[in-house]
Amino acid sequence: MKANIVIVGAGISGVSIAYNLAKKGVKDIVVFDDNYLSGGATGRCGAGIRQQWGTKNNCILAKKSVEFFEIAQEELQYPRDIEFKQEGYLVIATTKEEDLQFVKNVKLQNSLGIPAVVLTPKEAAKIVPHLNLDIVTSATFCPTDGHLNPFTVTDAYYLAAKRLGVKFFYQEKVLNIIVKDNKIIKVITENYEVITNKVVNAAGGYSKEIGDMVGIDIPVYSENHEILVTEPIEKIQGPMVISFSLNIYCQQVPHGSFIMGRSDPNMPQGYNVDASWHFLDEMAKTAVNLLPPIGDLRVIRQWGGLYNLSPDRQPIISDVKELPGFYLACGFSGHGFMFAPMTGLLLSEIILGEKTTVDTTDLHIDRFKNSDFKDYEKSVV
Amino acid sequence: MNKKDVIICRCEDVTLEELHNLMKEGYTSFEEIKRILRVGMGSCQGNTCGQLIQRELANFTNTPINKVVTHKVRPLFAGVKLKSIVKALDDES
Structure with missing residues (x-):
């Protein structure tokens, strides 16, 4: 199998990234998840949508995500209720x-x-x-x-992405990602080998392991x-x-x-x-x-x-300077569900080299290099 | 009997028709169906619907019934009031 982009993880972040990329016209997107639909952190979350944060980044991500959730039922043309x-x-x-x-x-x-x-x-x-x-x-x-209902909104993104041609494989664990000459060449799962140059790490609780597969140490x-x-x-x-x-x-x-x-x-x-x-x-x-x-x-x-x-309790939504073609959507620190619309939009813009809707400098993994994390999100349970 | 009138999950009021429609959409595991129809999430925790849905899934997917995985069993064993838990803690100390 060949793919333009492989997304690891079909939780709310993964399905939102897949949907946003497909909506922008990207073909041959493949998503792998080692569990059922919303079997990981998304389906286990508290189903809350909050904009009252203590850091500017989180406030902006949350507000813009709420603006999407307000129109999500129609935009995703979902037959059930996202509540x-x-x-x-x-x-x-x-x-x-x-x-x-x-x-x-x-x-x-x-x-x-x-x-x-x-x-x-x-x-x-x-x-x-x-x-x-x-x-x-x-x-x-x-x-x-x-x-917001985590199960149905994930299902809504999943169905919308599927209609746009995204291929999903559930219960299909990613076992390794092969890098050659500092370039991603292949993703190996339990039953498939996918030739690809781009991998998105949206593996939630397991994102560090996915980073380890390509030698990128993610501080989560x-x-x-x-x-x-x-x-x-x-x-x-x-x-x-x-x-x-x-x-x-x-x-x-x-x-x-x-x-x-x-x-x-x-x-x-x-x-x-x-x-x-x-x-x-x-x-x-x-x-x-x-x-x-x-x-x-x-x-x-x-x-x-x-x-x-993540060290500052704010997400990592970025590319990786050390490995072109490797993208991160992780370290959400318990709030990946409510930020998902922006996660998908921003990462699709980063992948396609477009100007991002909001400044993503402070969401980049490089912010942790030589940082003392002064701008630390304290509004976390 | 009309499928609309056959209740598969009493806790969440789910009919056989709703179950069959979802299976036809391609949701053919208990965990997926649970996340959309709430079967197994109610007061009985799947003790009533679990076996009924297992049988429906076995028929639909043409799988031996003992190979059809049902819902994850979670605590509590029976519903307990939050204040009873608090009282039990007070009584212990």
Whole structure:
């Protein structure tokens, strides 16, 4: 088999890159994934879409991605529902430091056109009445943030890319990438050998391994982040409620169930995606403390998925100077789902040598050379 | 009986017709179907629909039923209230 471009990974980033390239007229695009449709991090994510970030890069990527999600149902001509629900993110502050930081964040967000506002605890309670106000010091709210169904939106991109001629191979692991004279010549999978000069690494939690195959050391690592879901009930909560200091995000999805997650500071690096009783305990305590009535809901399922973390918690969307033809979309640090439209657009522009829609200097892998990572994204659970 | 009236997944209210339509579209593994129709994600966690869908997939793909992989089994074993977990933790300490 021959291909113009091979994309490794058919999560939301991979399907978005494939779709954007195909839309620009690129033929013979092949995508490999070692799992099912959205079997990796995309299908395991918290389904949130947020523009309230602490760094300029993340704000811009998120805002422009939301603009796409607003028209995605029509643009991708998807027969099912992508369930884009814009009822906001309510970001909860619980300390003086957070109060101050969030005022700065909102100022940055507003300067970039993101309609976030700072709220008093009382104002926050008007939006989510079941908040425990004893622990809330202030909040910020952006009404155009929200929820999106990871399964159906990935399916939507996949079907749209397929209609444009992209070939997808699921359950087909990439075993090696052959480089000769500093040029990519072949991708070897379990059942195929593909002659190609261009490879996109969108392998999510496994992107470092793909980099290792071609001798490019990508400064990312993977870490298990767990989530649980409750039984569905009638609608009682519009926005996602999130707190960095309490270490929780929690939303009621359109289906009616509550999805919530938190990170574990003691989680070792690696590829384990098991569900743990420790997470269940800590999650239950945190959720019932911040949103007391949620305690009456039954947990029905829990799972884990991989964050692929970069040193500054911002994505790597770039080419690689040391190896022409090798492209990166990784290190999303838990937020690749919500940035996917921009990931696909920017990487397609980079691959085709076009002028990029936004400046991608700070998304390049080279930013990590001799850097002390001062511009570090702290708004991460 | 009309396929529209045959319920395959009671938790998520999925009919045999919806299942067959998706299989015809090319989604022929339980995990893919789960992600689109939510079968196996409800309160019973696939204990009801799992075997029914396994049989449908075996027929559709002409595969021996014991070769058709069903859903990933995840904790919890049964639904537990969040506040019960918190109470159990308080009682322990």
